[in-house]
Amino acid sequence: MVAFPLVTVAFAIETVDLTKDYSVGFWRKRPRRALDRLSLQVERGEVFGFLGPNGAGKTTTLKLLLQLVFPTAGRAQLLGCPLGDPAAKRRLGYLPEQPYFYDYLSAEELMDYFGGLFGLGLSERRRRTNALLDEVGIGAERRLQLRKFSKGMLQRVGIAQALLNEPELVILDEPMSGLDPLGRRDVRGLILRLRDRGCTVFFSSHVLSDAETLCSKVAILAKGCLVASGRLSDMLALQVRGWELVVADTPDALVAALGTRATRVVRIGEGRFSLELPLGAPPERMVAELAAAGAKLVSLTPLHETLEDFFVQRVGEGT
Amino acid sequence: MTSLGWIAVNGFRESVRDKVLYNLVAFAILLMGASLVLGQLTAGQDLKIIKDLGLSAMSIFGLFIAVFIGIGLVFKEVERRSIYNLLSKPIRRHEVVVGKYAGLVLTLTVNIVIMTVALYAVLAYVAWGENEFARQARETPALDPALLKAIALLLVQLMVVTAIALFFSTFSTPILSAALTFGVYVAGYFSADLRNIDQVVDSRLTQTLARGLYYTLPNLAPFDVASQAVHGLPITAGYMAVTIAYAIVYIAILLVAGSAVFSRREFK
Amino acid sequence: MLSRLNGGTRKTSGGRDLRSTSVSSVVVLLSLTVLFAAAIGLQVVRDTRYPLPATTEESLYLTRQAANRIAFSFRPLGADLYWIRAIQYYGSRKREIDAASLAGAKTAAPSPGSRPALNYDLLYPLLDITTTLDPRFNIAYRFGSIFLAEPYPAGPGRPDLAIALLEKGAQAMPGKWEYMEDIGFVYYWNLHNYPMAAAYFNRGADLPGAPWWLRSLAATTLAKGGQRSASRLLWGQMLESAADERAREAAGRRLQQLDALDQIEQLQRLVDAVAARTGTVPTTWPPLIKAGALRGTPVDPRGAPYELSASGQVKLSPQSPLFPLPVEPTPYGPTS
Ligand SMILES: Nc1ncnc2c1ncn2[C@@H]1O[C@H](COP(=O)(O)OP(=O)(O)OP(=O)(O)O)[C@@H](O)[C@H]1O
Ligand SMILES: [Mg+2]
Numbered sequence: 001m002v003a004f005p006l007v008t009v010a011f012a013i014e015t016v017d018l019t020k021d022y023s024v025g026f027w028r029k030r031p032r033r034a035l036d037r038l039s040l041q042v043e044r045g046e047v048f049g050f051l052g053p054n055g056a057g058k059t060t061t062l063k064l065l066l067q068l069v070f071p072t073a074g075r076a077q078l079l080g081c082p083l084g085d086p087a088a089k090r091r092l093g094y095l096p097e098q099p100y101f102y103d104y105l106s107a108e109e110l111m112d113y114f115g116g117l118f119g120l121g122l123s124e125r126r127r128r129t130n131a132l133l134d135e136v137g138i139g140a141e142r143r144l145q146l147r148k149f150s151k152g153m154l155q156r157v158g159i160a161q162a163l164l165n166e167p168e169l170v171i172l173d174e175p176m177s178g179l180d181p182l183g184r185r186d187v188r189g190l191i192l193r194l195r196d197r198g199c200t201v202f203f204s205s206h207v208l209s210d211a212e213t214l215c216s217k218v219a220i221l222a223k224g225c226l227v228a229s230g231r232l233s234d235m236l237a238l239q240v241r242g243w244e245l246v247v248a249d250t251p252d253a254l255v256a257a258l259g260t261r262a263t264r265v266v267r268i269g270e271g272r273f274s275l276e277l278p279l280g281a282p283p284e285r286m287v288a289e290l291a292a293a294g295a296k297l298v299s300l301t302p303l304h305e306t307l308e309d310f311f312v313q314r315v316g317e318g319t
Numbered sequence: 320m321t322s323l324g325w326i327a328v329n330g331f332r333e334s335v336r337d338k339v340l341y342n343l344v345a346f347a348i349l350l351m352g353a354s355l356v357l358g359q360l361t362a363g364q365d366l367k368i369i370k371d372l373g374l375s376a377m378s379i380f381g382l383f384i385a386v387f388i389g390i391g392l393v394f395k396e397v398e399r400r401s402i403y404n405l406l407s408k409p410i411r412r413h414e415v416v417v418g419k420y421a422g423l424v425l426t427l428t429v430n431i432v433i434m435t436v437a438l439y440a441v442l443a444y445v446a447w448g449e450n451e452f453a454r455q456a457r458e459t460p461a462l463d464p465a466l467l468k469a470i471a472l473l474l475v476q477l478m479v480v481t482a483i484a485l486f487f488s489t490f491s492t493p494i495l496s497a498a499l500t501f502g503v504y505v506a507g508y509f510s511a512d513l514r515n516i517d518q519v520v521d522s523r524l525t526q527t528l529a530r531g532l533y534y535t536l537p538n539l540a541p542f543d544v545a546s547q548a549v550h551g552l553p554i555t556a557g558y559m560a561v562t563i564a565y566a567i568v569y570i571a572i573l574l575v576a577g578s579a580v581f582s583r584r585e586f587k
Numbered sequence: 588m589l590s591r592l593n594g595g596t597r598k599t600s601g602g603r604d605l606r607s608t609s610v611s612s613v614v615v616l617l618s619l620t621v622l623f624a625a626a627i628g629l630q631v632v633r634d635t636r637y638p639l640p641a642t643t644e645e646s647l648y649l650t651r652q653a654a655n656r657i658a659f660s661f662r663p664l665g666a667d668l669y670w671i672r673a674i675q676y677y678g679s680r681k682r683e684i685d686a687a688s689l690a691g692a693k694t695a696a697p698s699p700g701s702r703p704a705l706n707y708d709l710l711y712p713l714l715d716i717t718t719t720l721d722p723r724f725n726i727a728y729r730f731g732s733i734f735l736a737e738p739y740p741a742g743p744g745r746p747d748l749a750i751a752l753l754e755k756g757a758q759a760m761p762g763k764w765e766y767m768e769d770i771g772f773v774y775y776w777n778l779h780n781y782p783m784a785a786a787y788f789n790r791g792a793d794l795p796g797a798p799w800w801l802r803s804l805a806a807t808t809l810a811k812g813g814q815r816s817a818s819r820l821l822w823g824q825m826l827e828s829a830a831d832e833r834a835r836e837a838a839g840r841r842l843q844q845l846d847a848l849d850q851i852e853q854l855q856r857l858v859d860a861v862a863a864r865t866g867t868v869p870t871t872w873p874p875l876i877k878a879g880a881l882r883g884t885p886v887d888p889r890g891a892p893y894e895l896s897a898s899g900q901v902k903l904s905p906q907s908p909l910f911p912l913p914v915e916p917t918p919y920g921p922t923s
Contacts, residue, residue: 022587066407069585086409094407100400102329104336116325117408161404368671371663378661534627541633546663550723558637565629572622579615 012169012200013042017074020060034060036224042202047195049211050204052221058204059097062173066094079169093167097174099158103147107138107157118165132160137186151178172203176210243283245275246298247290254293322410323418330422334388342380346434349376350441365445366461367549373438374545381477384427389484390496392419402586413578423481431474459551469548475566476542480504482573489581507539537569666721673713677734680707684740707743714752728756732769733837736777746777767791785809800824819845843888844909854885854901868899
């Protein structure tokens, strides 16, 4: 076994050449690579986004870290401890993808049970249960059996239980999925509060905006391979690549005039148009023109490069 | 409380919430109905028959609980993916296996204890209305404490059956586990025949094989001393001790094997 | 031991999965071997040192494999079910036969070759299954044999089967002197074979725990077998040792039948005397009452009036619960 250098203790998560093959096929089993030599380092105190399209291998990576599946090759450490060490699990929180809990328990009882597994005393379990369920916005329904919970409510309970032990590291598999806009905002706030407490947050997502608003660093995975990692701003040419302008009550003449400059014109409704403008044309001037022609400005949004665009680009470069 | 204790108590709570204890109502109705009807049908044998009926019903009800909950213990957790959360807590996998086992044993014990109380209550009621001649004709006292020995061994037997069911459920589906568990249960009852097979067949190989099976399959027949207890035959303390020791060792075998399998499983 | 941790992850050849928390296979195999050895040792100790008292006869187990396999752990309960069926069968048959005889149907005692339509053919198989499923079913042997030996119409009149059933019980529980006593009774009462009866009483008396009077019963049987006084003694003992209300009732009925026999003899003497005195044979009771020979219509111990036939024979009423009276055994021994 290769000893880890001392300096890796500084990492909350470190993987070296982590690889996972699933065997598929009913009769003739053959390996199918879900994760290919992933080497990743997540520093303490970071909010780290683990991004990738569906089937990229994000969940696989998280399951490997939690020892729910075992690596085909490579190794990993959590908080300086080898995988599977209960000492590390004591300091760690985990939210699985589509969490399911014992549906015969109420939210409160579930939190109490898990608190017990962490060895917390009765009063401490009570205190944290109440505080965390308040924090994720589960109110009086906490006394209800979980079988009566909606998907989003379960997701909230899942987040609350991941924080029961006041972890140093939380690993969240798609924490925003199933949440309403309000819930997403709440979870975003929660992650930032965790960061402020010095907790490392490692979460997977395929929604770029989540990463943009939260992460100091991201890693991008596609088809089991790491295609990029580092600071979001360094990595992506995520600078604005144009503008989207929505106008109403537009005179026909103006539309024709604008059409020459816009890369795309879409008619939304009576007199309403959505125009895509390239970077070259400064939007401030256009807005002034519109006002002069009597059109109403509905919205002006910067157009970013999407994550998918980025994948296409990077995976294309890689091959 | 240890993690193991928490898992056990949660397992017990699950069976209570899943209304497993309702079978006690069925048991009580069966016994009380029997005690009312039997007096009119039998010639002063009500107490023997109620004892037989009570012990057999305990055995059947217990068997169903042991098998049908036992086979789902691990499977349900994996199937519904609640295992992901459980294993992210600071516990080891064998603690899950042993804790789940302890939870079901707790459920079984509570069941058997309540059934025992009900059985003795019905026996006391019937004995109270008994006439002088029937009292003299009985081989054993109405509230014979020897029944407790039979019930204790029955509980121990059910604990072995639970361990069998749990062992299978660590790697196979519930239906397959149920079939395998019932298979082992029946084989366990006839394993004495395997020992005596040399009187029936001549083939050396078959004899050796049968003897090997006799010693490796769980031997469940020795736990069944209901008929000895009902007829007031002696069940020695030595017999009880060796039989219980055998059960403990066999349960340990199953739990070690089950834990080993479960520790190597992937939850894809 | 189980919780030993390998730490970290290991690289294995051939791309096999790496398991890190799992206990090393060697440790598992080792502990399983040790445990299996212990299990085998315990089995051997139990088989050799602590035999359990057998409740099944080995030979029966082999011959009745099928029944026993189906029932395996629920054999006693099966026995209970069959016992209930046997009692119900006997009781309902007896009622049907009584009803038929009241209705005037011909229900002659079964003679070889002609068997009544209403019979007790299933009684023995039911009792046999009961006692095979639970060979220690004491009451099934004792009551079963009483039912079987009972002459038609109160029973099938099969003392041979009654003895066979009791012998089966004696094989399952060799210490039971009661079975010897019961067999002796069948020989005495139903087969009138007094030497055999005495032999069985003696065999019973030889068994530990047998009551003192069994020996003297044997002696009386040898000396005065078939005499009413011996019968009275027999049934008197039976009444005293009755294990159960039914047995007690049966013995009481036998004693009352003996009383009835005495009374019939007395009445016959009276009737014969009146006939000799008056020269006419009385065929009803009132003339005798008027003559002052009787105070009222004579009744048997169960309260049913005795009947007087056309030829002046005193008879038990067929409606009496004591009907039919036993055939008086042929006296045996020095007095005969
Ligand atoms: N149990 C399994 N057996 C075989 N292949 C699997 C298994 N689980 C996942 N895979 C494969 O591994 C690859 C990675 O899957 P994974 O679940 O890690 O993706 P993901 O990045 O989490 O996707 P998503 O965003 O949809 O959750 C996929 O190609 C998938 O088909
Ligand atoms: Mg996923």
